[in-house]
Amino acid sequence: MHNGQVVKHSEELTEEKKKQLVGKYDSESRFRNLNIPWMVRMVTLLAVGLALFHLVTSFTGPLVTLKHRALHTGVILALVFLLYPSRKRAPQRRATVVDLLLALLSVATIVYIFADYSGIVSRAGLPNQNDLLFSILIVILVLEGGRRVVGNGLTLLASLFLLYAYFGPYLPRVIAHRGYAIDDIATYMYLTTEGIYGTAIGVSATYIFLFVLFGAFLNRTGMGQLFNDAAMAISGHTSGGPAKVAVISSGFLGSINGSAIANVVTTGSFTIPLMKRTGYSKNFSGAVEAAASVGGQVLPPVMGATAFIMAETLGKPYAEIALAAVLPGVLYYMGVITVVHLRAKKRGLRGLSRKDLPNMKQVIKERGHLLIPLVILIYMLFGGFTPIYAAAWAIISTVVIAMFRKTTRLGPKKIVQALEEGTRSALGVAMACAMVGIIVGVASLTGFGLKMTTAILVLGQNTLILTLFFTMLASIILGMGLPSIPTYIITSSMAAPALVKFGVDPFVSHMFVFYFGILANLTPPVALAAFAGAGISGGDPNRTGFNSLKLAAAGILVPYVFVYSPELLMQGTxxxxxxxxxxxxxxxxxxxxxxxxxxxxxxxxxxxxxxxxxxxxxxxxxxxxxxxxxxxxxxxxxxxxxxxxxxxxxxx
Missing domain, CATH: 1.10.8 (Helicase, Ruva Protein; domain 3)
Structure with a gap:
C-alpha cells in the first residue's frame, strides 16, 4: 500500500499475543475457546440472535420494559456460563454440565417473566413462592456470572450491599437502617425495574449494546488501521512522533469503542514498540498508550456510550452532553501531547523518517470511506434522532459503505462474525451493569446514597475544594477495576449528589465524578489500563501507572476547572x-x-x-x-x- 508498511516491524504483537494480554488484564476477554461443534453453534445462535433482536427492536421499539431487560439479561447470562470458565483450572475447550445447567436456568428466568407477566404485575408487593424462587435464583446467577466475567471486586461489593440490606439494624448508627427480609430484597431485585433490571441494565439493553455492536462492525472493516495510518501521517515525523501517534490513534479509537484495556492492546501493540525504538523508556511508552486510551472515554462523539447514559439520567439531549464534553476532552489530550512533546524535546528524541510513513492521500483513498458511517452517526445524533435509531443506521451504513472497496468489504460470514463479536464484547459491560443494578437497588432501598452524600459533606467541612477532593477520592475508589459505564452509574448515584447538595450544577457534578471514575484505570494499585500498557512494553506496572498519572495530569486539573468555571462546558455563557x-x-x-x-x-x-x-x-x-x-x-x-x-x- 505504501512505504509506511515498514514501520510494522517484527516487534508488533501477534493476534494470539494480543488476546493473551487482553485476557490477562481484562477479565471480560477471557473467553473459552470451545471446540465442540454443537456448543460452538449454540453460542453463535444465542449471540447472533441477541444482536439481531436488538437491531430489530431499535426500529420497531423495545418490548415492555421488564420483558426487554429480562430477555437481554437472561441471554447474556446464558452466554457467560457457556463462554467463561468458573475457575482457571476448569475446562477451556468445553462447557461443563454445571455450566450448561446454569445457562438453562438463565433462560428459565426469561421464560418465567414472559409466561406470567400479568400475574407478576398484579401481585406487585405480594410475591408468591415461584416469584421468590426465581428472584433468589437470578441474584445468585448474576453474582456468579459477574464473578466469572468482571472479577471478584465488583462481585464482593454487590454481595456486601446485599448483606448491608439485610443486616441494617445491627450496623453502626451512622449507616444503620431498619433492615429488609431476604424475600423483600430478592423480589426487589428481580420483579421491579429498580434492582437488577434497573437503569443500568436498561442502558445496556439499548444504547450500550448497539454501540458496542457498531464498534465490532467498524473493527471488522479495518477502522483501527485507518486511525493508525492517519495518525502516523499526521505526526509520525515530528519530535517523539510515535508517542504522538499513540495519543491521536488511541483518542480516535477510544472515543468509539469505550474499552480502555482493549484500546491499549489494539493500538499499543503497534505504537509501544515504535516508542521504545525511538528512545522512550519502557515505563513511559506503556504510560502514553494507557493515558491516551483512557482519555478516549471522555471524548465525543460516543464517549464509550456514557454520554447516552448521562443524557438519560439528567434528562438532557445527547447533543448538549456531547457538545459540553468537547473542550474538556480536547484539553485532556492537549495535556498528554504537551508532556509527550516536552519529554521528546528534553531527550532529543526525533520522529520517524517521512519515507517510512503512510501517505495521507493514500490512506484516505484506501480506507477514508469508513469515516462515512461515523459522519452519519454524528449527523443523526445531533439531528434529534434517538441514539438507538442512530446506532442501528450507523451499523447498516457500515455494511453498505464497506462494500465500496474489496479490502474493507464484509461478506455474509464476516457480518455473522461481527454480530457474534459485538455480543461477546457486550457481555462484560452487561454483567457489570447487572451487578451495579444490585448496588444501586440496595442504595435506593436503604437510603445508603444519602448517607454517603452526608459523609462526603461532613469530611468536606462545608468547603467546596475539600468536598471536591473527597468526591474525587470516592470516585477513584468506586471506579477501581470497573469499565467506564458501570463506574459512571455508581459514582453518579453515590458521589455526585454530594456536589449537587453543595450547589454545583447536576451536569457539572456528573462530569466531575465521571472523569475521576475513569482515571481509576490509571491509579495504582488497580491501574488496569496502565498494567496492560506495561504488559506490552515490558515495564514495571506501578511505575507505568505513576507515569500515566503524570501524563493525565490535565485530566485531574480539568474537572476542577469546569466546576469553578462551568463556561468550559459551554453552560449558559x-x-x-x-x-x-x-x-x-x-x-x-x-x-x-x-x-x-x-x-x-x-x-x-x-x-x-x-x-x-x-x-x-x-x-x-x-x-x-x-x-x-x-x-x-x-x-x-x-x-x-x-x-x-x-x-x-x-x-x-
Whole structure:
C-alpha cells in the first residue's frame, strides 16, 4: 500500500499475543475457546440472535420494559456460563454440565417473566413462592456470572450491599437502617425495574449494546488501521512522533469503542514498540498508550456510550452532553501531547523518517470511506434522532459503505462474525451493569446514597475544594477495576449528589465524578489500563501507572476547572467567556506539563518548576485577579526560559 508498511516491524504483537494480554488484564476477554461443534453453534445462535433482536427492536421499539431487560439479561447470562470458565483450572475447550445447567436456568428466568407477566404485575408487593424462587435464583446467577466475567471486586461489593440490606439494624448508627427480609430484597431485585433490571441494565439493553455492536462492525472493516495510518501521517515525523501517534490513534479509537484495556492492546501493540525504538523508556511508552486510551472515554462523539447514559439520567439531549464534553476532552489530550512533546524535546528524541510513513492521500483513498458511517452517526445524533435509531443506521451504513472497496468489504460470514463479536464484547459491560443494578437497588432501598452524600459533606467541612477532593477520592475508589459505564452509574448515584447538595450544577457534578471514575484505570494499585500498557512494553506496572498519572495530569486539573468555571462546558455563557476560560485553561495545562516534566524551551530547574505549577493551579481558580496572577507567573517562567535558551545558544 505504501512505504509506511515498514514501520510494522517484527516487534508488533501477534493476534494470539494480543488476546493473551487482553485476557490477562481484562477479565471480560477471557473467553473459552470451545471446540465442540454443537456448543460452538449454540453460542453463535444465542449471540447472533441477541444482536439481531436488538437491531430489530431499535426500529420497531423495545418490548415492555421488564420483558426487554429480562430477555437481554437472561441471554447474556446464558452466554457467560457457556463462554467463561468458573475457575482457571476448569475446562477451556468445553462447557461443563454445571455450566450448561446454569445457562438453562438463565433462560428459565426469561421464560418465567414472559409466561406470567400479568400475574407478576398484579401481585406487585405480594410475591408468591415461584416469584421468590426465581428472584433468589437470578441474584445468585448474576453474582456468579459477574464473578466469572468482571472479577471478584465488583462481585464482593454487590454481595456486601446485599448483606448491608439485610443486616441494617445491627450496623453502626451512622449507616444503620431498619433492615429488609431476604424475600423483600430478592423480589426487589428481580420483579421491579429498580434492582437488577434497573437503569443500568436498561442502558445496556439499548444504547450500550448497539454501540458496542457498531464498534465490532467498524473493527471488522479495518477502522483501527485507518486511525493508525492517519495518525502516523499526521505526526509520525515530528519530535517523539510515535508517542504522538499513540495519543491521536488511541483518542480516535477510544472515543468509539469505550474499552480502555482493549484500546491499549489494539493500538499499543503497534505504537509501544515504535516508542521504545525511538528512545522512550519502557515505563513511559506503556504510560502514553494507557493515558491516551483512557482519555478516549471522555471524548465525543460516543464517549464509550456514557454520554447516552448521562443524557438519560439528567434528562438532557445527547447533543448538549456531547457538545459540553468537547473542550474538556480536547484539553485532556492537549495535556498528554504537551508532556509527550516536552519529554521528546528534553531527550532529543526525533520522529520517524517521512519515507517510512503512510501517505495521507493514500490512506484516505484506501480506507477514508469508513469515516462515512461515523459522519452519519454524528449527523443523526445531533439531528434529534434517538441514539438507538442512530446506532442501528450507523451499523447498516457500515455494511453498505464497506462494500465500496474489496479490502474493507464484509461478506455474509464476516457480518455473522461481527454480530457474534459485538455480543461477546457486550457481555462484560452487561454483567457489570447487572451487578451495579444490585448496588444501586440496595442504595435506593436503604437510603445508603444519602448517607454517603452526608459523609462526603461532613469530611468536606462545608468547603467546596475539600468536598471536591473527597468526591474525587470516592470516585477513584468506586471506579477501581470497573469499565467506564458501570463506574459512571455508581459514582453518579453515590458521589455526585454530594456536589449537587453543595450547589454545583447536576451536569457539572456528573462530569466531575465521571472523569475521576475513569482515571481509576490509571491509579495504582488497580491501574488496569496502565498494567496492560506495561504488559506490552515490558515495564514495571506501578511505575507505568505513576507515569500515566503524570501524563493525565490535565485530566485531574480539568474537572476542577469546569466546576469553578462551568463556561468550559459551554453552560449558559457567552462565546467570549468560553474563549477566555479555554485560553487560560490551555495555558495552565502547558505550564503544568512544563512543571511536571522539567522542560519548556530548555531545562526547567526546581524553583521555576514550582512556579510553573503554582501558575497552572492559579489559572484554574476563577476570577480576574487569579487569572492575572497565573498569567504573570507563566510569563515569568517563559521569559526566564527564553533568556536561558538564548544564553545557551550564544555559548554554543
Amino acid at each position: 457567552s462565546a467570549l467567556e468560553i474563549i477566555w476560560v479555554t485560553i487560560t485553561a490551555a495555558l495552565g495545562i502547558i505550564a503544568l506539563g512544563a512543571g511536571l516534566e522539567g522542560y519548556l524551551l530548555t531545562d526547567v530547574h526546581l524553583p521555576l518548576r514550582i512556579l510553573a505549577v503554582i501558575g497552572a493551579v492559579t489559572l484554574v481558580i476563577p476570577g480576574l485577579w487569579t487569572d492575572m496572577i497565573g498569567l504573570s507567573l507563566v510569563i515569568i517562567v517563559l521569559a526566564i526560559q527564553m533568556v536561558k535558551r538564548k544564553r545557551s545558544s550564544n555559548i554554543e
